[in-house]
Amino acid sequence: MLFLPKEVETVITTLQGAGYSPYLVGGCVREMLRGKAPSDYDMTSDAPPQEVLRLFSESAHPTGLQHGTVTVVSGGLPIELTTMRRDGAYRDNRHPDSVTFGTSIEEDLARRDFTVNAIALSPDGTLVDPYGGQEDLKAGVLRCVGEPKRRFEEDALRILRLVRFCSVLGFSAEKETARAAHEARGLLAHVAHERVYAEMNKLLLGENVGETLLTFPDILGVPIPEISPCVGFDQCNYHHCFDVWGHTARAVAAVPPKRELRWTMLFHDLGKPLCRTFDEQGVGHFYGHTAISAQMAEEIMARLHFEKALRDRIRAQLACFDDMFRPERAAIHKEMARLGVETVQNLLYTKQADNAAKAPAGLERAQALWHEAQKIYDELISEGACCSIHELKISGEDLAALGYRGREIGAVLARLLDEVAAEKLPNKPEALQARAVRLWRSGYARHTMKENETH
Known part of the structure; x- marks a missing residue:
């Protein structure tokens, strides 16, 4: 039996005591089977939503009654409890026009997105897995439940969820699932900006983010069209062995998994396709591209409704992205006082990541300067240097x-x-x-x- 928190067991016991059959479903089952602690818990049962509200009257919140969803707060832990259902047609490519509540767990699992998310766990520890999710989980494969084209046409957000899971789980998309996602990418135009933003925040923090960005730029270019001109754009410069998008993807992967850093590296070269010039030797240059990229970032952040705190941190990193200073105590101490301790640490991270995503020739020498600067920064921090x-x-x-x-x-x-x-x-x-x-x-x-x- 997989370990369940007492807060979850309390909800299960209450439902069973009332004669209903509850199951854990979705991401929490997937993560437990991977040996990971779930970040949240979803359940389904044959209890109608109004009955769930009655059973948990003190702690139930009707967060999606039209789809049978009630959030039950058990011991401070929110648990999303949805009545087993069949979905009707999806005419808006996002939400079912109607739902029919049922009593079959197999029927409920048939409407889910990927096989690894279509596994249910009963209270006695039995796994219900009609679509081979456990095998796909072991193989590290993301496969749609049923016909991929239909799944993505039902809910276009599933296309972006596929990309996000590839990044976060480090899984690959099954061939037909991947093909259908690429072909249906235009449907992402139906997805609200807020949902795109939520998925991108998770996607960018994934351990496999670099490979994922390289694999799905056509999909990401629908909600963030500024990406598309970067794909395949030759930099024609001996410092770069990758096109603009290839450099960007590798730079994103090279910084620590902090949102302001990953977004900063995603944005930092978006302006390059707009300002390439050539010198007499035919070498490409991109004068002023950081300022253009920062302006494009402002437009993207406004469109996707970034929260102000994150927007301000990204703006600060882009503003100092091109700062240069010698790896000396006074120079670094002055930067720390001028920009702030955290901004300078992030600046050092972005400098090293930007270099790491360039051509290998001269890389060691370029990185040595920033490694020395990092060493001095660490010394100043350990000394409690005055920076404000x-x-x-x-x-x-x-x-x-x-x-x-x-x-x-x-x-x-x-x-x-x-x-x-x-x-x-x-x-x-x-x-x-x-x-x-x-x-x-x-x-x-x-x-x-x-x-x-x-x-």
Whole structure:
């Protein structure tokens, strides 16, 4: 018997006590069979949705009654409980026009997308697997339940789910399933931007993301058409042995699996097909492509409704993507103070990933600079280096006591941080106090205020 959390067992016991037959289904069964802990739990049973609401009146939420879905919160764990059903026609290529509630688990599994997701687990530990999902799971294959063309025409989101599962699970798409997905890709135009965004967030974090991006650019190019011009676009430059999309896919895979990093690398060269020029030797150059890519990223993020926090982090990474600095303490410390500690760490990741996805000639030398920069960055972090005004060992109140007023205080704090980051001034109270006194006597803050007013 596969291990089940007590919160899940409580729901099963309640349904069985009322005379119903519950099953765990979908991704949670797939993950348990893979030896992984499920991130969520889905169940199905022959209990009508109104009966589920009655049985779990204190903790049930009608999250999709028209499709028989009720979310039951058990011990703080949300469990999606859907009544066994047959689906009617899918005229909008996304949702069934009607559903018919039934009592057969086999009938319910017949409407699911892929065989590895069409396995049910009964409370006694019996697996119901009418479509060979366990064999496909062992083989690492994604295969549609029934006819692939029909499955994708019913719900176009399944096309993007196929790509996402290839990335996250590291599975390959079965030949007919893959062919049908490529042929039906235009149906993704029917999928809401929010659903595309949700799938892409998961897809980009997959361990097999590089190979997946290389395999399905035509599919991804439907919801994100900016991708398509990059596919097969020759860079005509000795630094690059891959076309723009080949470089992009490898760069995405080369950064750690953080959303802002994976999206940044997906976006960073989108502008290249718009600005290629050639020098006298016929070498391709892409002057200004980072700024163009950043603007394209803004349009994509607005279209897909990125949340503001992620959009701001990606914007910050693209803004500094081309920054260059020597692998020296003062240079890196100043970057950390100017951009922020996390942004600089991410910048080092993107530099190394961008290099890793280029031609091998000269790669070792190019990477050595950024590896040295990473080493210095790590040393500064371990030392607790001062990288913001708030970390200075002097406060605005201390400066006010010396006679500084209003905006003068901010100007002097910024100057002190600059000197600390440049490794010219230690971040110690007595040293900062003495420097602030010298700046006061020199009239630095007053002169700075006057200059700002004239500009």
